[in-house]
Structures are given as structure tokens and as C-alpha cells.
Amino acid sequence: MVSPAHFIALSVILFVIGAVGVLVRRNAIVVFMCVELMLNAANLAFVAFARMHGALDGQVIAFFVMVVAAAEVVVGLAILTAIFRARRSASVDDANLMKY
């Protein structure tokens, strides 16, 4: 019997993997992908809770999260291309002009 608890456990695991990826990776595009993975894990928890409570509000919130994530990716990748054009690098270590 697959219960909502199974899906919530899976979303916890995926969220942690995404968080570790954000901390470890240096390529800004891969960091973005890991953020997407974390958002997806949160969405899975929302949908699982919606199923548990028998109400659709969780699915509506997950839908809004998808919209916000799409907007975030568009702006983030535009910033990335602008930085890449100026500095010829996509590494998060190289964008350090505002340090100190």
C-alpha cells in the first residue's frame, strides 16, 4: 500500500540531494538545476499532502510554485548569460567583484 508518507519521504530525500548539490557544485547552471530539484521536491510534498487531506489546495499551491520557478529560471539564466558574456566563465567563484 503506497501511502502519502512514502511520497513525503521521497520528497525529503530529493530535497536534501538538491541542497547538497547547491552547496557542492561550482557551475552556476548546475546550481540552478539543483534549485529546481529542490522546488520539485517541495511540489511533490504539496501534492502528497493534498491527496492526504482530500482537498485540492495543495495542488493549486504546487501549480503556483511551478509558475514562480519558471519565472525564476528565465531571469536567472538571463543573468547567467550576461555574466558569462562579461567574464567568459559560468563558475560561481569568478563572480566576486562585490566581495569586501
Added chain:
Amino acid sequence: MTGTHALILASPAAETTREVGYWILAILSVAAAVGMVLARRAVHCAMLLAVVMLSLAAFYAMLGAPFLSFVQIIVYTGAVLMLFLFVLMIVGISAADSIIETIRGQRLWAALAGIAMLVLLSLVVGHAVIGPAAPSTAKFGSANVSSLANLIFTRYLYPFEVTSALLIVAAVGAMVLAHRERTTPKPTQRELAARRIASGRPAPLPGPGTYAQHNAADMPALLPDGSQSGLSVSPVLSGRSGEQPRELPGHPAPGTGSSLARPASAGAVAVPASPGGQEAGER
């Protein structure tokens, strides 16, 4: 309609199918997520992320969210991931992370933080009361889309309207950020023609594969005297990952002393009398 739906969901065979599907997809998605963190090339990360997203779409379908399942495939896998791939093409498809740590002990601390977060979230989830799924209604099946529409356009109408503002701001912001001002005037046809005549080679370069047995783009053209023209292969192709232009089948490999098939990678071998030959060697 809804009666048969509930019947199908409740039958033991369907339950077993759901369970097997859950475990296969769960292991697949976790493995793909771990691979995404570990893969060195960004393209492989994008492909593994696609696997995770498609499995999540299947999970949404299992959880009675068919609309979100399709939105996940269309918006996430279709649009967001393609956007990632386009930017990867701009930044460089072969961009790989360096394995040198710039901060001492960063990986160790990141792993520790990940374990701590996993323990914390597991405790939270373990203490929470997660009940069994509510009895399946039409809201989680055939009437999913209309019920979601009812909610979005009544209770969540204001957030929905604000979302449109967010999307417009994001679109304008992306255009402003990605726009590049032209710093030099655009060359006119006249200037282009003058530059071409001044370059000493008014004719176009020979096309790849001309007179050869294949017409692939990385195949050097054969000239009338039997030699290969290095000019005919795009410098992008011959320079890609250090590989040489392919050898023609039926011709001796370079270095065998044959005068017929001279190595195209040696540069300006192709046209002895051509004034453009020297340029090819410099490229």
C-alpha cells in the same frame, strides 16, 4: 464514471501495480538526482534532471493530480529544461566543473550539512502525523481540471492575477538582461564586399566532402590533384575536442608517405597555388 474509477483504484491488482511502479520510479529518481550532483558535465546533469522530472510527473499521476502531471511534463521538462540546454549551448556544451576545491573542506562540510538536514527533516516528518490517503473522489480523477479551475478562479483569484504581473516582469527582465548593445556600426554590403576582395580570396571556400566518397561536414574535400583541402572543413569542426578531420576511406592514412592523401590537419596543405592556403594554416 466516477464509480468505475473508484473501483479500479481500489482493486488489489491496481494497488500492486501502484506499489511496484512507486518503488521503481523512486529508486530511479533518487539515483538520477544523486547522479546529477555527481556528474561533472553540465549536459549530463540536465539529462538526469529530465529523468527526475519525468518520474515526478508519474508520481503526480499516482497521487491523483493528472493536470499537474501534464503541466510538469510540458512546462518543466519541455520548457524549463530546454531553456537550460539553450543556455548550456551558449556557455559551452563541454563546460565541466573543476575538481579542485576552492574552499578548504567544502565537500566535507557540505556532506555533513546534508546529513544534518536529512536527520532534521526525517525527525520532523517522523513526528508529523501523516495519515492514509483520503477516500478517492472525482476531484482526484476525472473532474480534476474543473475542480482546480474552480479553486484558481474563486479562492485563489488574487494570487493568480499577481502571477501574471510576475510573468510580465520576468519576461521584460530577461529581455533587458540578455540584450547586448552594438558597440560598432553594422558593416554594410559595400564594406563586406571590399573586405572580401582585399582578403585576396574572393571565391568561397571549397565545400566539405566535394569529390569525396562521403558528404559529411567534417570530411575534407578532394581537390583535382587528389590532395585533401583543409580549407573545406570548418575550423570549428576540426578544432572541436582536438580531433582531426576524418580520413577518407580507401586512402592511406597520413604519414605513410603517399603523395595522394596528405593529412588535412597539417593545415595549408590543400591548394599549393592558392593564396588562401596560408590562412588555413593559421586558423
